[in-house]
Amino acid sequence: MNEFDYIKKYFRPLTGEISRDLKDDAAVFKQNKGKDLIISTDTLVEGIHFFGNEDPLVIAKKSLRVNLSDMASMGAKPIFYNLSLSIPKNKVKSFIPKFSKGLKEDQEKYKIELIGGDLTNSPSHINITITIFGETKTGKSISRKSSQNGDLLYVSGILGLSNIGLINFNNKSSSFNIAKNRYLLPQPRVELGLILNPLVNSMIDISDGLVQDATHLAVSSGLSIELDLKNIPIPNIKKINHNELLDSALYGGDDYELLFSCSPINENKIKKISKNLNLKITKIGVFSNYVDKYLIFKNSKKIPKDNSYLHF
Amino acid sequence: MNEFDYIKKYFRPLTGEISRDLKDDAAVFKQNKGKDLIISTDTLVEGIHFFGNEDPLVIAKKSLRVNLSDMASMGAKPIFYNLSLSIPKNKVKSFIPKFSKGLKEDQEKYKIELIGGDLTNSPSHINITITIFGETKTGKSISRKSSQNGDLLYVSGILGLSNIGLINFNNKSSSFNIAKNRYLLPQPRVELGLILNPLVNSMIDISDGLVQDATHLAVSSGLSIELDLKNIPIPNIKKINHNELLDSALYGGDDYELLFSCSPINENKIKKISKNLNLKITKIGVFSNYVDKYLIFKNSKKIPKDNSYLHF
Numbered sequence: 106m107n108e109f110d111y112i113k114k115y116f117r118p119l120t121g122e123i124s125r126d127l128k129d130d131a132a133v134f135k136q137n138k139g140k141d142l143i144i145s146t147d148t149l150v151e152g153i154h155f156f157g158n159e160d161p162l163v164i165a166k167k168s169l170r171v172n173l174s175d176m177a178s179m180g181a182k183p184i185f186y187n188l189s190l191s192i193p194k195n196k197v198k199s200f201i202p203k204f205s206k207g208l209k210e211d212q213e214k215y216k217i218e219l220i221g222g223d224l225t226n227s228p229s230h231i232n233i234t235i236t237i238f239g240e241t242k243t244g245k246s247i248s249r250k251s252s253q254n255g256d257l258l259y260v261s262g263i264l265g266l267s268n269i270g271l272i273n274f275n276n277k278s279s280s281f282n283i284a285k286n287r288y289l290l291p292q293p294r295v296e297l298g299l300i301l302n303p304l305v306n307s308m309i310d311i312s313d314g315l316v317q318d319a320t321h322l323a324v325s326s327g328l329s330i331e332l333d334l335k336n337i338p339i340p341n342i343k344k345i346n347h348n349e350l351l352d353s354a355l356y357g358g359d360d361y362e363l364l365f366s367c368s369p370i371n372e373n374k375i376k377k378i379s380k381n382l383n384l385k386i387t388k389i390g391v392f393s394n395y396v397d398k399y400l401i402f403k404n405s406k407k408i409p410k411d412n413s414y415l416h417f
Numbered sequence: 418m419n420e421f422d423y424i425k426k427y428f429r430p431l432t433g434e435i436s437r438d439l440k441d442d443a444a445v446f447k448q449n450k451g452k453d454l455i456i457s458t459d460t461l462v463e464g465i466h467f468f469g470n471e472d473p474l475v476i477a478k479k480s481l482r483v484n485l486s487d488m489a490s491m492g493a494k495p496i497f498y499n500l501s502l503s504i505p506k507n508k509v510k511s512f513i514p515k516f517s518k519g520l521k522e523d524q525e526k527y528k529i530e531l532i533g534g535d536l537t538n539s540p541s542h543i544n545i546t547i548t549i550f551g552e553t554k555t556g557k558s559i560s561r562k563s564s565q566n567g568d569l570l571y572v573s574g575i576l577g578l579s580n581i582g583l584i585n586f587n588n589k590s591s592s593f594n595i596a597k598n599r600y601l602l603p604q605p606r607v608e609l610g611l612i613l614n615p616l617v618n619s620m621i622d623i624s625d626g627l628v629q630d631a632t633h634l635a636v637s638s639g640l641s642i643e644l645d646l647k648n649i650p651i652p653n654i655k656k657i658n659h660n661e662l663l664d665s666a667l668y669g670g671d672d673y674e675l676l677f678s679c680s681p682i683n684e685n686k687i688k689k690i691s692k693n694l695n696l697k698i699t700k701i702g703v704f705s706n707y708v709d710k711y712l713i714f715k716n717s718k719k720i721p722k723d724n725s726y727l728h729f
Contacts, residue, residue: 138450
C-alpha cells in the first residue's frame with residue numbers, strides 16, 4: 106500500500122462534505138454570517154510529547170485532545186480538524202490502522218470530523234500536527250486578557266496528575282494508574298468551556314503548568330494574581346508527599362484543565378455548574394492591581410521550585 | 418532565548434489582527450457571508466522534501482509556496498496561514514531568524530499573514546507544517562472532478578525543471594542554475610489561478626508529476642485524457658537528451674504548475690491570458706469518454722518509464 110491507499114482506506118472514512126472526499130487540493134468551508142471561526146494548532150513529536158511505544162489509538166486521541174482543549178479555553182464549539190502525519194516507512198503498517206481508529210472514536214465522542222491534511226514519510230520519528238477549528242458567535246470567544254481587578258480565579262479538576270503519571274510511568278504500583286492514564290489521555294473540558302463562555306472574563310487551558318499559565322492570564326490582563334496555595338486541588342496519592350504533589354500541580358504540564366477568571370457575582374453559578382457536570386471547580390486565587398509581581402503565593406512557607414517545561 | 422522569546426521576536430511581527438498577537442490559545446477569524454474558506458495543509462520534512470543545508474530563508478519560502486500552489490489550483494485568493502515548526506535545539510539559533518525573514522518576504526509578495534501555530538523541539542530533523550487559508554465566493558472554488566468530454570487540457574510554464582534541478586543539484590555547471598533554482602523556489606501560479614477561476618472546468622497543481630496529476634484529473638472526472646507527448650513543454654537544457662527531459666516533465670515532482678481543463682470555446686481567452694501574464698500556457702491534451710485507460714499517450718514511440726514519487 107502506498108500513501109494514497111492508506112489515505113483512501115483509513116482517513117477518507119473520517120471525513121465529511123467539507124473535505125471533498127480528500128480528492129481536491131483543499132477543503133472547502135462555507136462561511137456563516139454572525140460566526141467566528143476559531144483556529145488553533147498543536148504538534149506532538151515522538152520522543153518529546155509522547156514516548157512512541159504507546160498504543161497508536163491512544164496517541165491519536167491525545168493529539169486530538171490537546172487541540173480540543175484549546176477550543177475549550179476559547180469557549181468555542183469544535184467542528185472539524187485537519188491532520189499532518191509524518192511517519193517512518195517501517196512504522197506505517199502497524200501505526201496507521203490503530204491511529205485512525207483512535208481518531209474515529211474521538212471524532213464520535215466530540216462530534217468533529219476530519220477535513221484534510223498531509224501524509225508524508227519521515228526519516229526517523231513520528232510528527233503529528235493537528236489544526237483544529239471551532240465556532241463561536243461573532244466576538245464571543247474568550248481571550249486571556251480581559252480579567253478584571255477583583256475577579257476570582259478558578260480551575261477545573263485536579264492539577265499535577267499528568268506530571269505524576271509521566272514521572273512514574275514505569276512504576277508498576279497501581280497507585281499511579283489514574284495518573285498514568287491522565288498523562289496518556291487528557292480530558293479536554295470542551296463542554297465546560299461552552300457553558301462558561303458567557304460567564305468568564307478570561308480563560309486558558311493549563312498545558313504548561315499552573316504557574317506558567319496563570320502568569321499568562323495575569324500578564325495579558327495587566328493584573329496580579331494572588332494564588333492561594335492552600336486551595337490548589339492536588340491529587341490524593343499516598344506514595345507521594347504533599348510538597349511533591351504541590352510541585353506537580355504548580356509546574357507540571359499536560360493537565361489540560363481550564364483556568365479562568367470571573368466576577369465574584371458568578372460564584373453561585375460556578376458552584377451549580379460544578380455540581381451539574383460532576384466536576385470539581387476550585388477557587389484558587391484573586392486578581393488585583395499589578396504592583397511589582399504578576400503572581401503572588403499566599404499560604405506558602407517556601408516558594409516551590411520552578412521546573413516549568415521549556416522546549417528550548 | 419526560550420520558545421516564547423523566539424515567538425515574540427521572530428513570529429509575532431508576521432501576524433495581524435486574526436492572530437490576537439499570538440497571545441491567546443487560538444486565532445479568531447470573522448466569517449463572511451457569501452464566501453467559502455479554502456483550507457489546505459502541506460508538510461515539508463528535512464531529508465525528504467529538502468536537504469537541510471539550504472538557506473533557511475529559501476526553506477521558508479518553499480514551505481509557503483507549495484501551500485500557495487494549492488490555493489492557486491483551487492482558484493482561491495490566499496489570505497493567511499498558520500505554521501508548526503519542530504526543530505532540534507541546536508539548530509534554533511541559526512535557523513529561525515533567517516526562516517522568519519523568508520516568511521516575511523513572501524508574506525509581502527503574496528499578501529498573506531501568519532495567524533498562529535506551534536513551535537516545538539524535535540529530536541532529530543526539522544518538520545514544517547503549514548495550513549493555508551484562501552477565499553472564493555461561495556461555491557466558486559475549482560475542483561478536480563468537473564472536466565467535460567471534449568475539454569482541452571492545458572498546463573502553465575515548463576515541466577520537469579525542478580526534477581532536473583534536484584537530480585543535478587551538486588553539478589557545478591551553470592546550465593543547471595535555472596533548474597536548481599526552480600527546485601529550491603517554486604513559483605506558485607496564484608495570480609493565474611484567480612484569473613482562470615471563471616474559465617476552467619477543473620484544475621490541479623502539479624506536485625507529483627504530470628502523469629500522476631493528470632491521472633487524478635481524469636479519474637476524478639471519470640474521463641480519459643489523450644496526452645500529446647509532442648506538445649509537453651520541456652526545458653531547453655543542452656546537457657540532457659530529449660528523452661530524459663521528457664521523463665522529468667512527465668514524472669518529476671515539485672513543478673507546481675497549473676494543469677487545467679476548459680472548453681475549446683475559451684481557447685482564445687487562454688491565449689490572451691498567457692500573453693498578458695507573459696507566461697507560457699500550452700495545450701497538451703484532450704478529454705474524451707473513458708473506455709479502458711485514464712491516460713493515453715499520443716505521439717509516443719515508447720511509453721516513458723514511470724518513476725513517480727511515492728512516500729511509502
